[in-house]
Amino acid sequence: MEFYEAVNKRRTVREFQDKLVPEDAVRRALAAGLRAPCNAHLKSWQFILLRDLEKRDKAVFDGLKARDMKDRDEIERFVARFDEPELKKVYRRSLPLQQTMMLQAPELLLVCYRMKSLNECRTLFELNPLASAWMCVENIMLALAAEGLFGCTYTPYDSKGLKEFLGVPAGYEIAAVIPFGYPQEPPGENQGEDLDARLHVDGWE
Numbered sequence: 294m295e296f297y298e299a300v301n302k303r304r305t306v307r308e309f310q311d312k313l314v315p316e317d318a319v320r321r322a323l324a325a326g327l328r329a330p331c332n333a334h335l336k337s338w339q340f341i342l343l344r345d346l347e348k349r350d351k352a353v354f355d356g357l358k359a360r361d362m363k364d365r366d367e368i369e370r371f372v373a374r375f376d377e378p379e380l381k382k383v384y385r386r387s388l389p390l391q392q393t394m395m396l397q398a399p400e401l402l403l404v405c406y407r408m409k410s411l412n413e414c415r416t417l418f419e420l421n422p423l424a425s426a427w428m429c430v431e432n433i434m435l436a437l438a439a440e441g442l443f444g445c446t447y448t449p450y451d452s453k454g455l456k457e458f459l460g461v462p463a464g465y466e467i468a469a470v471i472p473f474g475y476p477q478e479p480p481g482e483n484q485g486e487d488l489d490a491r492l493h494v495d496g497w498e
């Protein structure tokens with residue numbers, strides 16, 4: 294697939310077909326992740342694929358404590374903080390799937406990276422390992438799109454329990470938990486944004 298085609302196709306998908314993902318496609322996507330640029334030549338990235346379903350259930354329920362928000366009133370209370378109707382729509386669709394997407398996806402990937410604790414960081418510059426990890430994540434998501442595979446980059450609010458459960462070594466963080474697979478419905482094309490409204494030349498005017 295041509296590069297811009299993959300960029301335009303990539304969308305967040307939270308509902309998947311019950312269909313195995315070919316191992317070589319997974320490996321190609323992860324290898325693409327490892328080709329991403331990084332700060333200080335430090336590619337500290339490690340991947341965990343959670344394939345044992347019992348272990349995955351425990352990781353999601355006990356470690357991650359991800360939950361589906363099903364109650365309509367609770368969802369409406371949550372979306373009330375946003376003015377934009379589009380944003381409300383996205384949350385109404387995604388909140389009930391936060392746990393389900395991880396339990397039902399054919400693959401669940403964790404992207405880990407090394408970083409000193411947030412308390413020790415005093416400048417944005419020191420967050421470069423996090424920025425680099427997301428370069429890796431985006432390469433993976435684009436590579437998956439090129440394979441016809443889609444997923445969701447879930448960011449754990451608190452990953453301590455999950456790291457403990459999976460034996461992630463001290464000093465590592467989890468950038469994203471990514472359920473992925475073949476989409477249940479064809480994802481709409483990525484519409485993009487109005488570039489002219491965001492492009493400034495020679496200063497912010």
Ligand SMILES: Cc1cc2nc3c(=O)[nH]c(=O)nc-3n(C[C@H](O)[C@H](O)[C@H](O)COP(=O)(O)O)c2cc1C
Binds near residue numbers: 306307387391446449
């Ligand atoms: C840093 C980051 C964190 C995100 N966290 C979540 C999340 O916790 N749960 C979720 O369902 N989607 C999450 N998303 C996916 C966004 O909701 C999605 O990318 C956004 O709505 C734009 O849609 P698109 O990816 O289809 O273009 C996250 C995306 C990013 C980049």
